[in-house]
Amino acid sequence: MDKDFKFQVLNFLKKIPKGNIVTYKIVASSVNRPNSYRAVGSVLRGNLFPEKFPCYKVIKSNGEVGNYSGPGGQKAKQKILKSEGLLIKNNKIIDFQKYLFKIGKKRMP
DNA sequence: ATAAGGGCACCGC
DNA sequence: CGCGGTGCCCTTA
Numbered sequence: 244m245d246k247d248f249k250f251q252v253l254n255f256l257k258k259i260p261k262g263n264i265v266t267y268k269i270v271a272s273s274v275n276r277p278n279s280y281r282a283v284g285s286v287l288r289g290n291l292f293p294e295k296f297p298c299y300k301v302i303k304s305n306g307e308v309g310n311y312s313g314p315g316g317q318k319a320k321q322k323i324l325k326s327e328g329l330l331i332k333n334n335k336i337i338d339f340q341k342y343l344f345k346i347g348k349k350r351m352p
Numbered sequence: 353a354t355a356a357g358g359g360c361a362c363c364g365c
Numbered sequence: 366c367g368c369g370g371t372g373c374c375c376t377t378a
Contacts, residue, residue, distance in 0.1 A: 248375065267360055271374090282375035284359040289376060303360065310359040317359085 248274065249286045255346075256296045262327050263344035264336070266304045273346055288312050299323045306339045 251274040259265055265273075271280040287298040293313040299320045303309045308331065311320035321331050330337040 252375095271360095276374075278361095278372090279374045281358070281360050281373060285357085285375045285377085286359095288357090288359055298359080301359075305361085312359060320359090 248276065248279070248282065249289070252283055252286045253291065253296045256298060256300065258346065259297055259300050259344050262342065264300045264302055264324070264327070264329065264339065264342045265344050266302055267309070268304050269343065269345060270301060284310075300327075302336060302339065306335045308334055308336065 252270055255270055255273050267280040267283045268277070270283045271277055276282070283301070287296075287301065291298065293299065298313065299311060301309070302324075308317055308321050308324065311317045313319060315322070317334075321334070324336065325331055329339070329342060336342075
């Protein structure tokens with residue numbers, strides 16, 4: 244389970260439906276590490292295959308697109324997000340909250 | 353093994 | 366409403 248934080252993060256990205264996006268924090272929470280949102284960035288920053296893992300679907304909590312280590316940098320990221328049907332203005336996603344994908348939050352009774 | 357970096361989030365002023 | 370500083374956690378060198 245938490246043996247491979249990196250793996251979990253990448254795996255989670257694959258579960259994001261097209262047209263949906265997530266924030267770094269959401270990803271962190273999804274792998275049960277609510278405070279590891281920064282680590283998520285580290286993972287994505289590492290060598291990975293953008294084609295295999297939709298790292299471009301991960302944005303900031305404030306709606307900004309955020310950075311992107313892949314080819315084309317943040318520019319390409321925005322472009323892709325636009326292709327997904329999102330509206331971007333001034334580096335920020337309009338109504339990004341509507342597109343946020345949240346998986347079942349594990350509630351511990 | 354240690355140190356520095358980083359694709360962030362939040363709070364205060 | 367915007368900017369700056371601080372805290373947290375992995376990855377890579």
